Amino acid sequence: MTRLSSLSGRFLIIAALSCSLLSCGAKTDSTDTSSSWTRLTNDPANDNHPKWRIKPDGKKIAFRSERKGNGDIWVMNADGTNPQQVTANTQEDGWPDWSPDGTKIAFRSSVTGTSNIWVINADGTGQTQLTSSDFNEGHADWSPDGTKILFNSTRTGNSQIWVMNADGSNQTQLTSGTADHSHPNYSPDGLKIAYQSNADAGNPDLWVMNADGTNPVQVTTGAATEQHLGWSPDSKRIVYDSNSSGNWDLWVMNADGTNKVHLTKEPSNESNPDWSPDGAEIVFNSNKSGNSEIYKMPAPK
Ligand SMILES: [Ca+2]
């Protein structure tokens, strides 16, 4: 071994040790993170709120689009081809979530004048209203066993998380108190619910509780807003959006809040992430092109 190669070998060992101690990831802010993105929509209207179908094959993505003049639910193939309109009304529809068997989509709609939870067959037939309050109801999330739907509602005076049977019966409040709780998402194993709460000094953060509403645990901190999230298929990690960098970016962490990794670093806004059922990809929306489009990127290992 020459003296030079011996020295460079020692340097590499020292550099590797420094990286493990000082987190070299923080030095990669100039990386163009969009080089790994695949654009799935291409329309001047805003396209957002993507949600991956779990069964039977993970080959469809539901999303919200304004391409008919107001928010509607659409479905496309997971490669972006064949976009099909599912809801068609003059009011705002958004936040689709698939039934676990892939036949139905729950969503929020203002078609009656106030925001309520509705369900529709994925082919656009059979639209059915599940909640009918005069308050703001939104963000439906189907339980992995298909029997229940989570949602947030202001019917008690501030935003709380509720659960109902998938037919709209037995609406039951899961969270309470003066803090706002919203954006609930069941873990794929059905044991936990991740959600947004401002219970810590008013800071909008993500929390994880048991599916019955017990044992809430705060998993992000600070004054920046963490809001929308998707679980990894093994229920071990959470991909989420945060404006802590000064614009909206995607981050991933373990479900207990450890090991936070900054995924997107574009100056544009990236939000509403969801994980593919095979664990390989993350779908999200970004306004990098000038209007909101849906993209996917490889999931971190
Ligand atoms: Ca668009």
Ligand SMILES: [Ca+2]
């Ligand atoms: Ca509409």
Ligand SMILES: [Ca+2]
């Ligand atoms: Ca926060």
Ligand SMILES: [Ca+2]
């Ligand atoms: Ca960004």
